[in-house]
Structure formats: C-alpha cells, structure tokens
Amino acid sequence: MHKEKGYDTMNRSASKKLRRVSLALGAALASTVLCTTASAAEPGGVGGVAGVDSVARTVGERACPVVYFDLGETLVHTADDGSITYRPGAASYLRALRERHIRIGLITNVPPSWGTTDAERAARLKKEVDATWKGSAPFAWKDFDGRILTPRTEAERKPAPVLWQRARAESGPCRLVFQAETTDEVKVAASLGYVPYQVGQPHRPAFLPVELIRLLG
Structure with a gap:
C-alpha cells in the first residue's frame, strides 16, 4: 500500500x-x-517575428487570422530537373490549417503577361505548376479559395509593397500572417503590420506553429 x-x-x-x-x-x-519584431523592423533584422506596434493592433484584429505565403521555396521546391514538389512539412502544415478553418492565401510573383486579372494569372500559375508536379498528392490549390495575389505590372513585383497592401485591403480587419524564405520579403511584410515568419531557418519550426496562429484569433 x-x-x-x-x-x-x-x-x-x-x-x-x-x-x-x-x-x-x-x-x-x-x-x-x-514580442520580438524588432529584428524584422530594424535595419539588418532577419524578419522572424512580429513587432510591438503590430502586436498592439491584434486587439482589434481578432477571430479571423489569414495566413499568406510565398510559393517557391516556401511551400514548394523546384528541383534541378524542373519538377516541382512540396517542401518538407508543407503539405501537412496546409492540412492542419485547413482542419482548423484558418484561411490561407498566396502572394507570389508571376509574369504580369500571364493575364489581365489575378484569376487569370493564378490559372496560368496552376497550369505551370501542375505540368511539372511530381508529388504523391496534388498541390492544394482549392485551399486558397481565390486568395492568390500576383503583380499586375513589373513595378508591382515583390519586394514592392503593393501585393501585401492589396491583401490587407481584401482581408478587412483580420490579422494577417506572411511566411516566406526571403529575408527582404519578410521585412516588408513586417513593416506593413503582418506577423512575419521566415521559413527554412535552423533551430526553428519549419512554419509558424498553427497553435500560435490560432492565438492571433
């Protein structure tokens, strides 16, 4: 006993x-x-996280976080032979967001000549990716539900701020997240009030943890 x-x-x-x-x-x-956005907002920062001013705005930006991604080398990888597949962990991460009803979108550069509207350019992007896709499961285009923003002119190509500004205008009061592999893009997103996260960094999760995104809502 x-x-x-x-x-x-x-x-x-x-x-x-x-x-x-x-x-x-x-x-x-x-x-x-x-709480450490200083690295994204200050010159030379790596853009890993959200800043103090951005966090303060979360009080009025609740209940509907929207997670935007870059595409190439963030969600997908292009091999030397031109084939395209998911980056490690990307498919399961998108599935986890979908299961929690968190909306997602793409902010990605494509040739403006691919169409006169975002929908036309997105359709061409889908065609180009699917034509060389080698993954065991197709890319989850339907999860983005039309939230694919692309440059209308060469001047709008990232890292110009236009695409992030358009995404914010279309998202209303929702809290926005941006995840990419490029430091410059992450820093621009941070400067525009997004919660930024640079993927592919050592000793950090591959993507911003889903539970933290839920906290934003």
Missing part, C-alpha cells in the same frame, strides 16, 4: 512537472513570435 501511494505521488509530481515544462515552452515560443 505504501509503495502504491509512493508511485501515485511520483506520477502526480511528474505530470505537474511535464505540464510546467509544456507551458514554459509554449510561453517562450509565443513570446518569440509576438
């Missing part, structure tokens, strides 16, 4: 310790994403 009580006490203690560790890790990661 005394041994059983001892085991129960040890199990409860271990459970409490595990909960404390989990909470500490979650708080640390949330703090990293939500």
